[in-house]
Each structure stands twice: as C-alpha cells, then as structure tokens.
Amino acid sequence: MSRLVMKFGGTSVGDVERIRRVARIVAHEKKPGRGLAVVVSAMSGETDRLVALAREAGGEHSNRPAIGGPGFDDEYDVVVASGEQVTTGLLALALRQMGAPARSWQNWQIPIRSDSAHAKARLEAFAADTLGPAIDAGEIAIIPGFQAVTAQGRITTLGRGGSDTSAVAAAAALGAERCDIYTDVDGVYTTDPRITQKARRLERISYEEMLEMASLGAKVLQTRSVELAMAKRVKVRVLSSFIEPGQPNPGTIVCDEDEIVEKQVVSGVAYSRDEAKVTLLGVEDHPGIAAEIFGRLAEANINVDMIVQSEARQEGRQNLVFTCPDREAPRAVETLRAARDKIGYEDLHVRRDVAKVSVIGIGMKSQVGVARTMFSALAAKGINIEVIATSEIKISVLVDAQYTELAVRALHTAYGLDAA
C-alpha cells in the first residue's frame, strides 16, 4: 500500500469547470493499492471576499496591524475558514459524479491541530490514525488546506499560502511517497521565465535551494511548507494543474541534496524588487551599538536582511548599511530618527530604487570562484554592486533597480543556465 498527497491552490479550483478538471487529474492518479489525500484551497477570490466581510463586520476589531497577534479575533478565522470547506464538498461531489469514491474531511474531523495564534496559526499535529486507513480502503480524502483547530476546539487559519504547509503536513503524517503541489506553473525554473525565455524548468532542486528561492521572491512554494518538508524529509513535486491527465507533466521534484546526483554550482537566479537600502553615516563606534540599532528595528517588526559595516572618515565612527523590505522602509526611518539621540549618528540616507539579485546552488559549497564569475558578469554589463551578502549556497547583491532584468539575464548566461 502506498499513499500520495495532492494539493490544488485557489486558481486551480477557481470555478466548477476547473474543479471538474482537478477531479479528472485526481481520478487519474487513483490506482489500486494507492491511498489518495487531496488538500484544497478556497476558490480564488473567495478568501478575499470573506476577509472583507469579516473586516466590515468587526471594524478595527479585526483590522489590527498585528494580525495574528495576541487577542486577534478568533471569529475572523471562523468566517474565512468556510471557503475551503466549500471546495472540499464540491470536489468530493465532482469525483463522485465521475464514479470515484471520495469524501471531505473537515479540520475538526481529522483533526488537524494548531496553536491558537489566530490568522497565522502554526500546525502542531496532523492525525493520521483515522484518515490513513480510510484512504487505504480506497476512498479519496478531500481536506481543507490553510486551517486547523486548537486543542480547545476553536477554528484557526494558517495565514496566506498555508495550504502548501497543510499538504506537506498531511504527507508527513500519512507517510506519503510524495506530496504533489499542483499550481499555475509547470515547475520550478532556473529563473523567472518572464525575464528570460532561456529559463529552464529544473528536474530536481534541493530543499535548501528551494528555501532560498522561495524566500527570495520565486513565489512557487510557501517558505514554511519547504521548511516542514525538509524537516520531515517529505519529497515534494511542483507541477501544473492546467495540463489534462495523461499528458506529460513531470514538474520539479524538491528533495534531499543526497538524491540529486548532478549538483549544479548554480541552480537558479532569483530576484526581489521589494528592497530598500538604509545607510547610517557616522555612527558612534562602541560595543553594543549594533545590538542597540537592530534591537530597535526588530521591536518595530522590521525584517532586516543584508548588513554591511565600514569605517567612517571620522575616527571612532563607522558607517552602517542594511536592507529591508521596501514597504517597511518608512517605518525603519521613523524608528531610527526617533532614537537618534540614543544611538548617536550623523546622517541617515534611504535608497528605495534598489533590487536584490541572487544566485543559488548547493554545488557552491565545494566550488571556488563562484563569486568572481558573478562580479565579472555584472561588471561586464556596467552594473554597480551596492551591497554583497553570502551564505553557504547563495550569493546576493544589491543593485540599482533599473538593472534588475539585465543582471538576471547576464547571470543566467554566465552560469550556463540558458536553455539550448
């Protein structure tokens, strides 16, 4: 007996016609000796409609900045979670009409447990003791993604994109051979195909690479779902929900590094335009100053990314550069200005027309000269590098936003990723 988990997002179940196609895909994967569990999102647009209703009814009460924070409204989740319930019933109906045995399982029927951080709850346990035997007996289980129930029996939601995480959690609990994430793209690409037609679909990618890709703006899989897949060693496949069953649809396998034989030095080029660069000039150079600055930014809920520290012209002073998401830049500036006397700095600059371009690859670990290739390729196009940050499997540079596409294409070619 083997088990398979399949997941379909909001666009894939956007109307009844699409739900029928999903039913055909699911029925095609149903084979003797294989148990199937299918995780579904709300029909596209439905979650937005429900969120708007909840905000209208609750006013400020459900519109706090700290969504999911303590005291955030549990009733918001009651309203929003109804969207996936509808899809589970509709898909079960569509499968039955095709003669395939199926039933929906609501979060409290399984149960899928989470903590009680409403609107951004974290999954804690996914029970497979009833569900597992049920799918082994041949009945396809349809499960709502994005939601769970607390130990006290209250409904929670996991936050946007949480359905991927639900699917990976289901696959882990069921000991599934694989978790197939059906989406509106046919796999993970070496870079954004909208930027270069030479982008290629990857056959395989490691969890670590996928994590960097996900967090760097390649929005194929939700970061938390990749983390969970890595922790639980769940093999994930990303593939298209718009290809009819029976047609070729290999997708991209996200798996352990050990399962990838040909390790690429660079597997992909990612970019993010939601970046801002903040420069603090002439910061007093004394122990604890960095902790002071970044502590304050953390308290203001600002996600600081790259950090560079350098000597200032004046002795006993240094310059400090960091990046953060562009939308958080005004708050960062406000926070630092308010604390100017405490911190002690001479001047503060912000540049918001910057972009981060990154090359990612597990082969980098055992390869020298990777950074040099990057710098040369960018220099050859006359692109100036503002900030550099590196990790074991990634090199990121901050560049002027107008060079984003040029930089991505240059790097894609330089690392031999271009399609033949």
Add this chain to the structure above:
Amino acid sequence: MSRLVMKFGGTSVGDVERIRRVARIVAHEKKPGRGLAVVVSAMSGETDRLVALAREAGGEHSNRPAIGGPGFDDEYDVVVASGEQVTTGLLALALRQMGAPARSWQNWQIPIRSDSAHAKARLEAFAADTLGPAIDAGEIAIIPGFQAVTAQGRITTLGRGGSDTSAVAAAAALGAERCDIYTDVDGVYTTDPRITQKARRLERISYEEMLEMASLGAKVLQTRSVELAMAKRVKVRVLSSFIEPGQPNPGTIVCDEDEIVEKQVVSGVAYSRDEAKVTLLGVEDHPGIAAEIFGRLAEANINVDMIVQSEARQEGRQNLVFTCPDREAPRAVETLRAARDKIGYEDLHVRRDVAKVSVIGIGMKSQVGVARTMFSALAAKGINIEVIATSEIKISVLVDAQYTELAVRALHTAYGLDAA
C-alpha cells in the same frame, strides 16, 4: 438566572449593515442575570448560491428529485452548511466591536445532533451542558441554524426553514424563558395584510392554531418548529427584525392554549393558491379501492390533502375527488393514468385554478354554527364551494381561484376579525 434564545433569518442578516442592526438588537436584550443564545441563518441569497454550486459540481448526483432521500449526497450539506458558519462569525465580530462579549459555536462544537437524512435531517439532540453555563457566564452564544452533525460526525442540513427548528430546539435544551423569532413581519396576522388592510396582528396564538396557519400557507414559521415548540412547551414570539431596539415591537406570542384567556372562535383566515383538484369519475366501488388509489399516489410522493367520495350515476360506481399541491398535479395524473386498468375508472378531470381558504380557531371546539357562518358568508358573495374539509379547529373550503381575495375578506369580516 434566566435564558433567552433569539433567531434571525436570512433577510435580517442579508448584509453587514443588517448584521450590525441585529447586533444592536441582541446587545439591547443582554441584561445582567440573563443568558443569551442567538441562532442565525445564512445571509440571504447565500444558500441559493451554494446549492447552485453543489448541483453544478455534483450534476445528477446532487440533483435527484428525492432530495434528502436515501443516498442523497452528504457533501451537498458540507457545501451548503458553510453559509451559516460565515454569519455566526460576522455577528460575533459585530457584537465584539460594540463591546459585547460573544462567540460562535459551530454545530460540532455544541454539538447539535441529527439523524443522517442529508438535506432534510431531523434534529435528535441539542447539548446544553457546555453551552448553558457559557451563556450564564455572560458570553453571548451565536449558533448556526439549519444544520447539525450526525453521530458519525458528518455535517447535515435540516432543509429549508430549518433555522426556526434549530432555535426552538436550542430554547428547549437551554430551558429558555422564550424563543424570539425575528423576521421580516412584525407578528402573526389574522390574515395576509396584502389581501386586506383590516388584518390585525394577534397578541397571542395557540400552537395548534399556528400549526394550521403554517401548513396552510401563512409562511411565518416553519411547521416543524411549531410542532417541536408544542411538544417541548417552548413559548415562541414572532417579531420584526427591522425595528430598532427600544422601539415598541411586541410581536405575537405562540403558546399553550391554556395561556390564552380570550379564546377566539376564529383567530385567522388562511389561504393557499398552490392547489389542484383531481376528480376520478365512475370508480369501481369495491373494498380496498381507496387504499389502492391513495397508496399509488403516496408512492409517487404526492401530498394528498382533502378527499371527498360520492355516489356515481351508475350503480356500483363512485366518484372520488381529492386535492394536492398544484405543482404535483401533473405527476398525480400521470400516476393515475398509468394505473387506469388496475384501478378501473371511467374518466379523470383536473382543475388547477382552485384555491383553499380556511378559518382557524381553538374556540371552534366548543362552539356551534361556525361552519354555517362560513357558508353563508361565501354564498352571500356568490362563491361556490367545491370541496369542504374540517378538523377540530379548522374549516377549509376549495373555491375557484379568482375568488380567493374576495373569500378571505368576506370571512375576515364575517368572523369579526376586521380592525376597528
């Protein structure tokens, strides 16, 4: 400590603005020492939308004539029940925004148990052991009407109008002082105010009278909810949800006959236009013939109402007249024609332009001459009576449909019901 159950239908919670008004009404009823439970329907239009989606997805599978019959789809209920869940969350949010403590209770959280006749399930148990103390502690409970959960933990719906029944069941389980049904009319009237401006709101009406009113087409309360109220002796009040809290809104109390001091001979005049009259001429007169005919009609799911039997001109033959809902008339004719040889009759006529007009009153039990007043009043207007049927507290006549309003007004006057 007292307890009160309030119920608001689909029109009363049709949009967020209306849900806010409902919240104001609920908050106004919240008093120290009084526990409140509020039963809500889906926002108007929402159930229809969900039913249409389920039918589109399930095709024939969820579109069987025998809705709720054996094997009817349990997933249909999963889809449809989501509508009330949304309203419970929205009303809880609106109440909290006004500073009133409130929370939603889903059917499986209470639980509300029913049998497993999906799409027209019958309530079996309403648990008050957790809910009761919770409302006594001051938190307003918001409960979805129209739905329940089976002993196996599957979601069911009770069929259209089932929210009234949910509310009465809640009131019975909680031992509530009263069940207030807020609707789009301000009470139960002596007759349809659209037919005569002289119609008056009744202060009180007995369960028995209300049952006859409900089943005769005065669509204020669902029949099953009145049956349940009568069985459990729950005092029900029907009142308007469109009157702002604090304004006079006495409504109509539906209660035990013993609680009504001034028993009217006739409390109301009801009518129904959804009627057809079927005549079988020259039916062979032998034992078991009526059982044969009405057995076949019952099998075809036809609701036969009035029945009159009379001698035919030819010896050993009789004529048989019955009424049924107009929409079922074609099926009745089809059924009888198919069995013509088995039954043995000479001819079959159908009249579909007929209406049933009834006078109802518990005072009738101890009063003579009630029928004579009815017949005289109709004769005075030249209205011919086609069929007569009587019960202990009701007299019904079938008349030509064009005289419906005239008959209703004549009877309203004849029994002294006209407003001064």
